Structure formats: C-alpha cells, structure tokens
Amino acid sequence: MKVTLKVWRQKDKNDEGRFVDYAADEVSPDMSFLEMLDVVNVGLVKKGEIPIAFDHDCREGICGSCGMMINGRAHGPGRGIATCQLHMRSFQDGDEIVVEPWRAQAFPVIKDLMVDRTALDRIMQAGGYTSAKTGGVPDGNAILVPKPAADEAFDAAACIGCGACVAICPNSSAMLFVAAKVSQLSILPQGQAEREARVENMIAQMDEELFGGCSNTYACEAECPKGISVRHIGRLNHELLRAKL
Ligand code: SF4
C-alpha cells in the first residue's frame, strides 16, 4: 500500500516547525507504524536528508516513550494500544496521515516528534514512591493485601507514563496520570506512610509544571493505551480532600 505522510518537522524547541510531506510507497499492512517510519527514515538517509526523530524503546506497549498524534488521535486510531502497537492495516491504501508530536505547554518539543516528558518524572519524584526499611527481604505474607485492593492497585499500576492523556485533553491536564499513581499507592498498606504528603506534593508539582485542570471530557480515558479509568481521578480528589482535612 501507499500512503502520504504529513510529518511535523522541528529542528529544536526554538524552531517554528512545519509540516513536510513524505510519500511512503512500499508499506506492508503488517508493518507497525514505527516500522513504517523506519522505512521512510532509511529512504531519507539514503538521500542525504535528516531522518524524522521520534522516541521509542520497547516497541511492545510497555515503556510509554513512543507517543505521537496520528490524524488527531493520541497513539492513532484503535483503542488500548500505544503507537508501537498500531499496524498499517488500520489505514487504507492512498490515505494521507498527519503525524504530530504531543502538544502541551508542559511537553516542549525536543525535535520533530520527540517531546520532553520529564515533567511527569518530576511529579513522580515529588511523591510517587514508598518508604521501606533496609534489611532482609520481608516475608511475602507479612503484609496482607485484600484481593479487591490488589486488583484496583494493579489496574492503576498499568499506567506507562506515556502522556497521551495530557496530549488529548483540551486543558493539557495530567490528572489521569497523577490519579493513577496516587491511587495505586494509596490503596495499598505499603503506601500509607506518605499517603497525605504524597497527594499534596504530587498535585503541587503538577500545577508547577503548568498542566491544566481536569476538563471532564473523559478524552483521557478514551485515548489511554492502558484503559486507566477516570474513577481514579475521583479517588485523587478524595485523597486530596482527606489530606487537607
Ligand atoms: S494514564 Fe494512560 S494515557 Fe496517561 S500517562 Fe498513564 S498510560 Fe499514558
């Protein structure tokens, strides 16, 4: 199949940036979207042009680094998948595909499709951890966790920190990300020591990084590759109120 790509090219964060058209003529429907970009890049290198910069690592939906907007959708068409899990069979022969970086004030463009997502790391540093005494490995059954709590914490822990929730939100809110991280730890007995400080510090850091407030559109849940539910945002609000009281 043949597709035309309209790819955002931007030298660095100070460059204005612009869309550039590329013809991808030898695309297999079984290629992943990133493999298709690899082929386009090989062609660019052969012509002596600078390849399209994009982030990727695991290429199996685990690391969260490959996010980009494809035809206005975070991680492209399809639900519950990251860009690296998107296949070209999701498109038609002759399609025009618009590819852009995440657009949010808190995610400055580094180059082309790569953005700086370290704001999410700083939110994690502000409270996304638990304290544990040093020493021998504790007995596995020393702290019992009820099954419903373990399941709910596991659902929240599925967040891969990709930033799609921010990119698709009209307010560039990071509430779903922060909610998943706070929720995961506040449910578990191991997360109780820093419970109040965690939610207050992570929310303060989120505001400092210039993420917006929740827009209540549920776009974050719809585009999240891990299906993180907005009910975690409800828990985040509850945790914050509890900490304040
Ligand atoms: S909540 Fe979903 S969309 Fe947001 S960072 Fe986590 S995995 Fe990505």
Ligand code: FES
């Ligand atoms: S490359 Fe790791 S999630 Fe896509």
